[in-house]
Amino acid sequence: MSNLRPLVTALVLASAPALAASQEVWPPQKSVPVEVMVSVGQTYPFCGTGEITCPVAAAICDDVKVAVVVETPDGPAWKGVGPGVTLCGANAVSGQGMRRVFRVTVR
Numbered sequence: 001m002s003n004l005r006p007l008v009t010a011l012v013l014a015s016a017p018a019l020a021a022s023q024e025v026w027p028p029q030k031s032v033p034v035e036v037m038v039s040v041g042q043t044y045p046f047c048g049t050g051e052i053t054c055p056v057a058a059a060i061c062d063d064v065k066v067a068v069v070v071e072t073p074d075g076p077a078w079k080g081v082g083p084g085v086t087l088c089g090a091n092a093v094s095g096q097g098m099r100r101v102f103r104v105t106v107r
Contacts, residue, residue: 033101033102033103034046034049034100034101034102036078036088037104037106037107038079038105038107039106040083040107041079043070044077045077046077046078046090046102047074047075047076048074051102052090052092052097053092053094054092055093057092058091059090060088060089061088064081067080067104067106076090078102080107083106083107084105084106085103085104085105086104086106087103088102088104089101089102
């Protein structure tokens with residue numbers, strides 16, 4: 001039995017990098033909001049940007065006097081309502097990754 005100990009140790013050590021890689025979150029998470037700049041009335045469809053896995057749920061903006069979420073032919077979008085800056089966010093329906101935050105500036 002003691003002859004197996006080096007083999008088992010070698011197998012455990014060889015599988016450690018693969019195990020660590022499997023713990024990574026995909027897509028990679030960012031710790032800062034995505035900067036978005038739109039004009040009043042302009043939309044920014046965020047699903048095609050690669051910043052979030054779509055479809056999304058619970059899309060919302062902190063200040064609806066500045067920006068709101070709307071449905072467009074290209075999917076959900078942030079729409080500029082009035083001048084200012086607000087944070088908007090959404091979750092991927094699949095549950096992949098954390099909530100993605102966007103800093104929306106409306107000019």
